[in-house]
Ligand SMILES: Nc1ncnc2c1ncn2[C@@H]1O[C@H](COP(=O)(O)OP(=O)(O)OP(=O)(O)O)[C@@H](O)[C@H]1O
């Protein structure tokens with residue numbers, strides 16, 4: 001006779017007790033309401049601190065000052081001027097650096113001659129702070145857009161190379177062997193097996209390179225730029241206009257958030273197979 | 276198409292893996308290879324499909340592949356080797372694209388192989404959504420899509436539970452009855468070997484040498500209900516493998 005194993009077949013002994021639960025934890029659940037609360041709480045703390053005089057306006061401007069600086073930027077139309085030149089430099093510089101970086105990373109990943117020749121160079125140049133090279137870039141590419149974009153290209157190129165070639169190295173050899181065993185051409189194997197296999201690493205490299213690009217953008221704009229968020233922040237700093245300074249910083253972090261949102265969308269689209 | 280192995284010898288660095296292995300695979304014949312772990316079975320299979328070259332000896336093919344065969348020597352891997360970024364359908368079309376088969380022609384081939392492997396409902400599924408048995412069926416469907424002359428299978432069922440293994444073995448035999456491909460089938464499982472093999476090549480411990488080739492003269496379709504007659508063969512294989520494993524063990528303990 002089949003027995004219902006879900007039930008006890010005999011009365012439970014006296015000392016029967018549930019096994020202690022030791023799983024759980026180490027897993028993230030979404031808390032969509034928390035970020036706005038944290039944000040609002042910090043803002044409220046800041047506002048009351050400034051209003052009551054606990055936070056001196058010399059140390060940190062009141063939220064109202066920052067708001068006034070924003071309004072100024074919008075009313076005078078300077079927001080768009082600064083933002084457009086900065087976004088242009090960031091967009092062109094990052095796109096070029098990332099594209100060249102992926103190309104170089106792929107060739108380093110695929111050809112052992114290129115790897116032997118270029119990898120030491122990449123490792124040697126990666127840790128050099130690119131901003132130190134800015135004067136050199138000014139001589140090479142001029143004081144205008146050229147040197148600023150070159151700094152960003154240079155700064156994003158190296159981390160992209162490294163994430164791309166390690167992504168290529170990480171592609172399952174068995175999949176490549178499978179491709180060969182079905183007689184796929186070399187270019188098919190690269191396009192359909194190696195590139196998609198390296199894509200997760202490439203995209204997480206993009207996340208890092210975009211924040212490096214923003215850092216370099218500001219640094220480059222602090223030298224010889226008339227417009228741009230970096231120039232705006234430098235000017236505010238030298239005038240001790242702290243409201244404007246904070247406003248500039250907030251714009252930068254919004255740019256960073258926007259970029260990482262875009263990469264998140266790209267990940268969801270390109271890596272939908274991961275589920 | 277026939278495959279002829281002629282004195283295959285190979286070493287990886289100081290480790291001699293295979294020594295003078297010779298046998299043939301006839302047209303429409305299933306040859307099972309068994310041998311202790313590490314004796315070079317997977318290595319031998321890589322030589323058979325031209326994925327690697329042996330130090331000595333040669334693998335020759337003779338006769339023509341069947342009409343329309345796109346990839347005469349085709350593998351089915353133990354770990355399935357499906358691209359996780361392609362759906363079931365995409366994994367099969369992968370091996371057709373390079374032969375210029377796309378659009379309607381590709382769809383017809385894919386429909387055909389999915390029907391033959393009972394996967395028609397899973398066309399659009401991602402590999403991560405499939406069970407191990409289904410993944411291996413996709414890999415077999417992909418192999419069938421290129422109409423192989425010889426199927427090279429490295430422990431294709433060993434990642435699966437025994438029920439699934441039984442079912443897939445039946446499916447594999449059905450396919451073989453229809454398509455009559457040749458196959459070289461590496462396995463650890465002696466029941467699989469006596470169920471599927473026209474001939475069974477027993478390799479010795481490393482360096483792998485042909486210890487014995489056993490011919491089973493019973494039609495494949497009769498084997499499920501004549502298991503009693505197969506049992507002595509299975510027992511003999513078992514004894515041989517146990518001897519090899521023992522000897523290998525002794526060599527290990529005697530080593531300084
Ligand atoms: N690419 C390689 N480089 C160096 N050594 C290798 C390589 N491939 C296999 N070997 C060695 O060759 C020997 C045979 O390996 P192989 O994978 O062919 O054995 P196998 O018979 O398939 O074993 P198993 O039954 O465990 O799958 C092993 O000792 C292994 O360490």
Ligand SMILES: [Mg+2]
Nearest residue numbers: 316317318429
């Ligand atoms: Mg093996």
